[in-house]
Amino acid sequence: MMAAVAYGMSTVLRALGARRVAVAERVEADGDTGIQTPPSDESGAPSVQSTVATLTDPAFILGTVMVLIGFAGGAIAARFLPLFLAQSIVSANLVVTALVGTLILNINLHTRDWVAIWLVVLSLCMLGISSAPHADDEASATIHWGLLVAAGIIGAVGLVGVYRFGTWAPIVGGFAGGLQFGVIAIAVRILDGVDPFDLAKLLTDPAAWAIAVAGASGFYIQTVALQVGAVNGVTAVLVVGETAAPSLIGVLFLGDHAHPGLGWLAISGFVGAVIGAVLVAWYGSGDPDHFGEAPAELGGWRRGRVEE
Numbered sequence: 001m002m003a004a005v006a007y008g009m010s011t012v013l014r015a016l017g018a019r020r021v022a023v024a025e026r027v028e029a030d031g032d033t034g035i036q037t038p039p040s041d042e043s044g045a046p047s048v049q050s051t052v053a054t055l056t057d058p059a060f061i062l063g064t065v066m067v068l069i070g071f072a073g074g075a076i077a078a079r080f081l082p083l084f085l086a087q088s089i090v091s092a093n094l095v096v097t098a099l100v101g102t103l104i105l106n107i108n109l110h111t112r113d114w115v116a117i118w119l120v121v122l123s124l125c126m127l128g129i130s131s132a133p134h135a136d137d138e139a140s141a142t143i144h145w146g147l148l149v150a151a152g153i154i155g156a157v158g159l160v161g162v163y164r165f166g167t168w169a170p171i172v173g174g175f176a177g178g179l180q181f182g183v184i185a186i187a188v189r190i191l192d193g194v195d196p197f198d199l200a201k202l203l204t205d206p207a208a209w210a211i212a213v214a215g216a217s218g219f220y221i222q223t224v225a226l227q228v229g230a231v232n233g234v235t236a237v238l239v240v241g242e243t244a245a246p247s248l249i250g251v252l253f254l255g256d257h258a259h260p261g262l263g264w265l266a267i268s269g270f271v272g273a274v275i276g277a278v279l280v281a282w283y284g285s286g287d288p289d290h291f292g293e294a295p296a297e298l299g300g301w302r303r304g305r306v307e308e
Contacts, residue, residue, distance in 0.1 A: 003073030004089060008096020010066035012104050014223060015231040017060025019105070021053045022227070046227045054223060067219065071184075078185045079194075082257070083250030084243075084266070085131040087185055088124050088273055091239040094232075094280060095121060101231055112279070113232070119276035120239075126269030130262035139190040139253060147187050147210040154179045155217030162224040170229020171237050173221050178241020180218025185246045187211045189254065236280035244274060 054060055070093070077086035095117050101107040109117075158176025162169045187210045193202030202208055225234045247270060250256035258266035 003070045003077060004092040005096055006066045006070035006073060007090065007093035009100060010063040010070060011093065011097045011222075011226070011231060011235050012100045013059050013063030013066065014054075015101070015226045016104055017057035017063065018054045018223070018227045020059060021050060021057055025050060025053070046224060051220075051224055051227065054227060060223075064219075071215075074181075074185060075188045078188045078246075079137070082131050083185060083189060083254065084247035084256055084270060085127050087182065087243045087246045088127045088270070090185075091243045091273065091277065092121065092124055094235050094239045094277060097235045098232055098280070105231060107232065116276045116279035119279070120273050123269045123272030123276060126265050126272065130258040130266035130269060132257055132259045137190060137254075141206075143186075143190065143249075143253060144192075144206045144210075147183055148206040148213065151180065151183050151210045151214040151217070154183070155213060155221070158217065158221040162221055162228065170225050170234050173225030174229065174234035174237035175241045177218045177222035177225060177234075178238035178243075179245055180214040180221070181238070181242040182245040183214040184211050184218070185242065186249050187214070189250070232280055233282075236277045239277040240274055243270075243277075 070090075074086070074090050077089060080086075081089075098107075098109060098113065098117055102109055154176055158173060158180070161172030161176060165172050187207040191202065191207050191211075192205040193199065193208075222234070222238065225238075247256075257263075
């Protein structure tokens with residue numbers, strides 16, 4: 001839960017940093033009179049300079065510190081719990097993001113949003129009840145190298161996506177960032193040279209390099225996604241990516257399983273958590289309202305904004 005709280009706080013703080021940079025660049029560009037987004041290229045993506053400015057914002061830096069705390073908590077969970085449980089608990093940062101976002105970012109949540117969020121929470125409880133201790137911390141060399149290759153491919157696709165996919169950039173970026181965080185969880189689980197500690201073995205393990213590649217690229221991709229997309233939407237698809245892939249790998253290759261007779265509860269909880277996250281993403285995937293000027297969102301189960 002430490003990881004969930006830290007990651008949730010981190011997302012909101014980094015989104016706040018992106019908002020503050022957007023506002024500052026707007027004021028500098030035209031005296032706070034007209035544009036609706038930070039400086040961008042033809043595709044509508046933020047410029048690299050805008051992203052670099054976001055990375056140096058004090059709120060963003062504090063959010064980065066929270067990421068490190070979250071990583072430590074997530075790593076501990078991944079080493080001692082089944083991946084489908086560890087990642088599902090970490091994915092509760094979606095709830096933290098939503099709650100803190102209402103206070104810091106003035107995000108209004110409708111009944112549909114709360115229904116989806118609590119669907120995630122209850123599903124996580126089902127997973128917790130059904131999960132048994134994990135079985136294996138070792139994997140074949142193929143999986144170790146596969147993680148490094150996957151981190152490189154996902155990172156490349158994510159970077160292209162956030163800068164070239166237009167309106168789909170927040171979804172692609174959030175999902176790619178989530179997959180990268182999922183790669184980290186798997187790599188931490190199977191990392192050689194941890195117990196007993198062996199520095200040489202640790203540094204020569206492809207899984208260790210996968211953590212470095214996935215961590216750096218996933219962090220950057222999520223940052224750009226937060227610049228161009230709504231914080232709850234980006235976080236929700238990130239949750240799906242960081243939960244689904246590690247859970248599947250854990251069950252198929254690392255011996256993760258539920259308590260005897262509770263497999264149905266684990267499956268129901270996992271499916272419910274993913275559906276809830278997708279619903280939050282669907283209703284919260286609009287453009288970021290950095291300047292507080294967008295029309296109010298529609299209530300009920302319709303998607304969109306009130307026409308003026």
